[in-house]
Amino acid sequence: MTRYLLRRIGLAIATLWILSVIVFFAGQVLPGDPGRAVLGPFASRIAVRSFDHQIGVDRPLVTQYLSWVGGLLHGNMGISYSFRTPVEPIIVTALGNSAKLAALALVIIIPLGIAGGVLAALYTGRAIDRTISLSGLAASTVPEFVSGIVVIIVFGVALKILPYPTGSLAGLSVPSQLDHLILPVIPLVLVLFGYIARMARAGTIEALDSDYARTAVLKGLPRSVVIRRHILRNSLLPTITVIATQTGYLIGGLVVVEQLFNYQGIGRQILSAASSKDFPMLEAGILTIGIVYMVATLIADVLYTVLNPRLRVGVSG
């Protein structure tokens, strides 16, 4: 199992490396001159060139890439073109804000999604299953900004019971922060609900149809024990992996939701970096997201391995 873990971490690092190459070179293809973009159309050509030289974009690409990666390894993500300050503090603050939003979304969605999926599976084909399945499907495919608009209109504009726009949480008390986070969390929750519930439902149905479930029932165990001890243990295992892969969608959703609600998270930061051609910020932001995703899937894989006896203890005897 240690071997598996080392292999898994090695793969994650390899993937991150590929990602860094993609991000860096995709960033370099962006048309336009950073100096011009940052200093504006009225700056002199000399000023632009000296800016470019100062930030090093006139060096060969490979040299730039190596020095960028070298900097990253030392925790140095570079200097933002727009802010003329180091990138890390900005990214860290933004990441923290996004984490609050994401954490709240996950805390709500994981139990809700699993409960919904299991409930649907236990009543396969009945009205409650169709309701959960179809509404989950619908919710998960409507873009976040669409459901966001609807909840803003209903709760923020018509009923005026929740604050809109969300803006910055700085200086707010915890209950007030939560108050501000509810509206932006709803679209995220809606999108994720369908995925998680779907997976939990499929896993549970498979377990219910299994031979070992039949063994458990014919043993004379009460239904509640069968479900708790024999079904859920096996059915929720794959769901863990799904939750981790949904981190990717969650982050994609953050970009949109942060934009819609004017919330200072990493998604919004990346978006504004992209439109102002602030490469160091853009590259750092995207790579950060990549790392978060890698860590999430790594944790999920480890968890899956630890919880699954077939992987934890090999065949012996």
Add this chain to the structure above:
Amino acid sequence: MTATPDVAASPGQVPVAHGLAAPPAPWRLLLRKPTFLIGTAVLVFWVVCAIFGRSIAPHDPLAQSLLARNSPPSGAHPFGVDSIGRDVLSRVIVGARDILLISPLATLLGTVLGTVLGLVMGYFGGIVDTLIGRVVEAVLALPVVIVAFLFIVAVGPSPLTLIVVIGFIFTPLIARTVRTAVLVEGQQDYLASARLLGERPGYIMFAEILPNVLPVIVVEFTVRLGYAIFAVATLSFLGFGVQQPTPDWGGDIAANYGLLGAGYWWETLFAALAIASLVMALNLVTDAIEQVISS
């Protein structure tokens, strides 16, 4: 040797292993599903809007009447007027066009490329498979929307860019699904049987395996189509998709949601509902197709 039938099929004996009659054709089963019918009806409505939108729309979707800016729904403008004086109803109707052009083409591109790639990965395996697998993993590590805007920023937004970029992003995702299906088929003896006839890899991939993984590809196409609409709408909302002033649901919401705080809800709500109805309808259809294929 005299040919003596040792299994004399009695007259009238149907050599069908299961079932009294041939099962109904899949499309007949589809027509029995209310979800499929409702979904199709909504889809047809939007396709009609996409094709004939200009003739159906009551006003010119680009014309600005500055005096009517931000006016709420009324007889003349059932969905109201937006912040620069354009008729919202007309823009919602005509707005179906670009998204319904870009999404299917992008999905088609991704499906065709992904199918070929998936067949090659699954059939040959080995180093090809590992390498492509790594790249897929790296692309997957980023939300589709972010990868898309990274490239769109680089190339500049246009419908063609959107089609190509989304198609390319879908390619590895679809390839992965097809690859899995091919690996399942790989366990079947009919592939060994084909190799024993000296069939070439191309024949085996496209004539032997492809027909068997086609249901998976059909389902994948419809599911991806939903994602494509999701992605196009989202990109337009973020400013990297269909550009203003072209009527587009996502773009129109982006242009007007800043005024929500002032209570001008009609400028964004109808476009939002249009997107929601389109994706939900598509998913009802997808769900029905999936159920019929899996049964």
Add this chain to the structure above:
Amino acid sequence: MTSQETAAGEQEIPAGSEPTLRVANLDVTYRVRGQNRPAIRNVSFQIGGRESYGLVGESGSGKSTVALALTRYLPRNGLVTGGSVSIAGKDPLSMSGSALRDLRARTVSMVYQEPGRALNPSIRAGRQIAEVFEIAGLDRKTAADRAEDMLRKVQIPDPGQVMDRYPHQLSGGMAQRAIIAMALAAEPALLILDEPTTALDATVEAEVLDLVAGLRADMATSVLFISHNLAVIAQMCDRVGVLYAGELVEEGPASVVFDQPSHPYTVGLLRCIPRRGQRKDHGRLDAIPGFQPAPGQDITGCIYAERCALVIDECRTAPPPAFGIGPDHAARCYRHEEAAALPRSTPADASLPSPPDADDPIVTLRGLSTTYKNAGTELKALTGIDLTIMRGETLGLVGESGSGKTTLARALLGLVQPDPGSVLEFDGSPLPADLRRRRRDLLRAVQIVFQNPDSALNRRHTVRRLISRPLVRLAGLSGSRLAERLADLVRSVRLEQRHLSLRPGQLSGGLKQRVAIARAFGGGPRLVVCDEPTSALDVSVQAAILNLLADLQAKEQVTYLFISHDLGVVRYLSDRIAVLYLGRLMEVGPAETVFSGPHHPYTEALLSAVPSLDGQRRERIRLQGEIPSAATPPSGCVFHTRCPRKLSTGVCQTTEPPLAAVEPGHQMRCHIPIGELRRLQEIATLNPQ
């Protein structure tokens, strides 16, 4: 008709003994796509205290449905539409949820076909058995102790350790023992065994059957034993019921039903099985014509009338009642008195292939080894195989799972790469190991019939395309010559023109296998590998396929490499037999020599493990322990860990014996001299038990 009419299953039970199970007029229906499809029709039988009752039938006969109905675990679309069930005086069909749970916990328990899947993969084996005691109210510690006792009772070595294992760490035989322990833990009044050994290897099956028989002697449990295997039922059961298409067509004491069957179906079924050393030169097997009626088909008269050679008008108008024949023996047939004289549906005379030349090899394998590499571990599937296949013969290849018989076939076909140094020759010239390097004439020369036609036929292609393709690719035919040869081929595998436009999914299992055979013969092969070609088929279909293979061999003069785990089938078809164990050739020789002995101790064990319908008198050799993993084969002779005749000198543990000729044409890999083996095995044969 002179027999008095009594309904089977309603015969008087000796006074004072209430039967453990009473099933009366049971009807079960499945609802499929809005249509009702009866699966069980008017089935009645009963099982007395401590009695063992066998329910035998082919696939689709509804035997498992009966078991599920008894435990009220029918699938959601299944419904008991009539009749009654009583288990130890209680009616599971009408009782409340909690009473049903109680019944399942205390009174009836079940053992399943696939032991590996019947255990929960994420709970330790011991805990799963202990659960039964916990339901009965014991605390966790006591329950665990009792579970360990049960494991000891089912003769699992080192029960303490097995308690802590997860199911994936148990072999199939061990898992089945664990399930039997679980099923017997509550000392149920009725134990249902649903194909308990079908998924197991022959030697393991024999151990499990012995175990069940032994436990029955100790416990007061009645047994319902469900199987498709007539010999297993004959060995294990006191009485037997024969199910056909959801109806119980015959019932009686096992010995009587199998010796003097009185229903044409039972008679036909027994004739399908090669028995008493029957060989192809003794004549064809007698197959049952036609097909089982489709589920839900409306049948007014006798369910078997369509396929019956004794059918009279009466059979088609009114369903026959159960006619009492002898004590406790009944059959639902108007002509039960003539059933034994059922006319053959297949002529016995067979044109035989000319006897193969004893010294004209078509295939020569020398030092054939194959290694699978997977995630750093190496698995040696075949080790140094030296084997020749003679022109025109049928070489039977037998061995249990993991013996390497399929790998050998695949290496010969070029689908698996042998290790360097292996020599393959075909017709005197080298056979390239890589399929891609074989020229067309070599491709067409070596073909295969796979075990499972569902997997071997592309389900999206029509029968026409499936059969034409080898004609185009290998025989290079086109146009009218293609059409001609196609029609010829279709006729020779006894398919019909109308089948050509169908796809495999629309054909029954037997017809599908005919398509696969046609494909193998399309290119005009000289060697056809038959890899378990009948093991996915029902007995009645198997006979027809075996006849077809024998006929085709005579007509086309092909050589067969015939792989099967079914020794009766191998014996029927083969001229010579090769026995594999853990990737090594243990014995090879003329079929009759290998079967009659003296044989290798492993062959001996394999033969004695097979349940027989004929009540053969043969001492039963039982092997201890599990088949070792091919990844870590034992030292010396690989069979020494299980060999009952291991020499006391210790040479078996240290030195691998060579494959040596012990008689003309008979080779064996054993340290024991042939004379000694003859002495040991003759003694064994003369003094049963």
